[in-house]
Amino acid sequence: MNFDWHPEENEIKKRVAALFDHPALTEIEAMEEAAPAGLKNLTRRYLGRLAETGYLSLGLGPQAREEAMLLLAAQEETAQVSGSLFLAVETTARLFGGLMAGFGGPKLGREILEPLKSGQVVGAVALTEPGGTEPSSGWQTKGRAKDGGFLVSGTKSFVTNGLIADWLAVAGTVDHRLAFFLVRPGQTGLTLGPRFQTLGYNGLAVSALELTEVEVPAHLVLGPFDSDQPLAFVRLMQDLVLTVAAVGLAGRTLSAANQYARTYHRSDKPIFAHQEVRFKIADMVTLFQTAQLLTRRAVWFYGQNDREAEVLAACAKVFCAEAAEKIAALSLQIMAGQGYVSGNPVERGYREAKYPALAGTTSEVSRMNIADELLRRYPA
């Protein structure tokens, strides 16, 4: 057992952290107000910079799970800086890139994955449909064979990076079997948008998309698969990414509230000196450290392909999402009026904090999954 980062893990942490100097932070801050064109430029620029650290190439696909802790070391640094940037990067690399690496062939590797690793591609994965999140809930997106390729029709919602992606992997079915159709903006029959106005993560371009008889050549189709394993992989990756995002958010808001409490004075002393404030911060530190450690353990178990990995990932997601909400709320309370003013990390964090609990596998579904596993393990 070793709770310290290994030297190579520390090395990538340093390389990634070094990117986020003051000018970079100011630029990243601008993502929150940017229109899609500006967002695309900024996202591309930071994908390029992160690619130079090796970050984008880590942990792509289930076969690269042994890189999980190295990846987490880098992810923690990015998630701490900006939730929007982090989710845009991870959607590109770990979700879209992970699908390519795990379930695409060598040709797609050369055509799409290699440029992605060098930061030249923004990716998106479209899963959710207006009617539900699972194929069994009646996905309408279907591919019909035609002339050696497929004609794809359907509607997707909540597509992260949808409006700025160079490539989109759209989940659907071919003869009731799971498949991912790779499409590009501008293709005939593909309509992107509108952009969703969201409570938080305003630096993410989240949108709907509609496909009407979009022609997709066979070599740009992943699958059709005999099992839902690729979908399970994307879901697990998405949950782990959201968990890390929650920890990053918790760290950002805690740090801002702590700094404020030590510098803002009431009754001739910093408010940190008041027990009600410092006890709140102690609770936040406890939640944050617990969330961080649980996430690290969950990712390590994933990296080991351990049978506990899925249940631990679910535990971590629920805990971290709820911890982030509590920490953001307590941070706002400590900063009071200052925290309520738009544009500061705590106000933003408070708005963003709901997202990890409802995105990916919701906390309710995660709890059901955890319980189902326990009931299997300990029968009557």
Place this chain on the structure above:
Amino acid sequence: MDFSLTEEQLMFKDQVLKFARNEIVPRVQEHEFNSEFDWDSWQKLGEFGILGLHFPEEFGGAGADVMTAVLAAEALGEAGVDGGLTLSYGAHTYLCADTIFAHGTDEQRRKYVPKLAGGQWVGCMGLTEPGAGSDAASIRTRAERQGDAWVLNGSKIFITNGSIADVAVIYAKTDPQAGHAGISAFVVEKGTPGFSVSRDLHKMGCRTSPTSELVFDQCVVPAENLLGQEGGGFMMSMQTVEWDRSTLLAPFIGATQFIIERCARYAQQREQFGRPIAGFQAIKHKLADMKIFLEAARSLVYRIAWCKDQGRALNHLEAAVAKLFVGDWSLLPTNDAVTLHGGYGYCHEYDMERVFRDSRLAPIGGGTSEIQRLLISRLM
């Protein structure tokens, strides 16, 4: 980072689990009901080697690391051993025997540690007084040097194992003007003139563990029974509380695993409205929350054990975070376990009410949650 346990650690935990289920648990209910210390189980714990696990073999131990000791303590809780016995074990091994081992002279070590490690003797530690708990500097028990002896006067309260102990580590003021630096520790043997137990306290939980009030009335202790340096007692007590906040927390983790198994099985047996209650979402969510707490708490307790194994002398922040989290949050799963069992949960024969009562000590003993918040806010 690496969260793996060694084969030896896992095997030993499994051995402890089986041993405890076979040898200890069958007698738990009877002793708990009668609030009696279980001498037979104590002897078996000694024979099995648990009471001196981390001491070198020449002192009657097994030379195990702290992580192994934590896993053994966790296994006791997981098997269903009551919180009283594990509390007595923790106080005996870590608060008494380990303090003598860590700070005693070679002669003191050889005289006391093997007997304590083997369970032939029971140990206790006396710090808390009617007027001083976590505020150790306020203790009023005095030790005055008279020739070749120290004369102790004062009283101690809430002393685990007090009335059954053969040997006690007692903290007293040797220099009342020197604050923390005026506190020293002494080894006081049962039968020393002037040392008596005035009463045992009846408690809500952990009932098989005697909790006593000790009185020192012109108690003459040989000069060689001073433990460590004169004035070094406060630092010793601080190192001692790290055990309070690591190995002593492990049985609470184990107890959570115990109630998860019980609750999962019961929920599949118990039918209401024509189906097992395991089919209801509200029940499943309770089970999931127990598992989430378990994994979160494990992360923290394993970390502090690992820190101690690295030889990091003082890990106060990590220890306080672990203590605060386990203390406050462990009440939720035990409360849910009672609720899930309904009327049966409220009755003695189903164990849940015992675990619930035992868990209430977690945010109190070894420093209340408020003290942990104070420490965390100072140390962060």
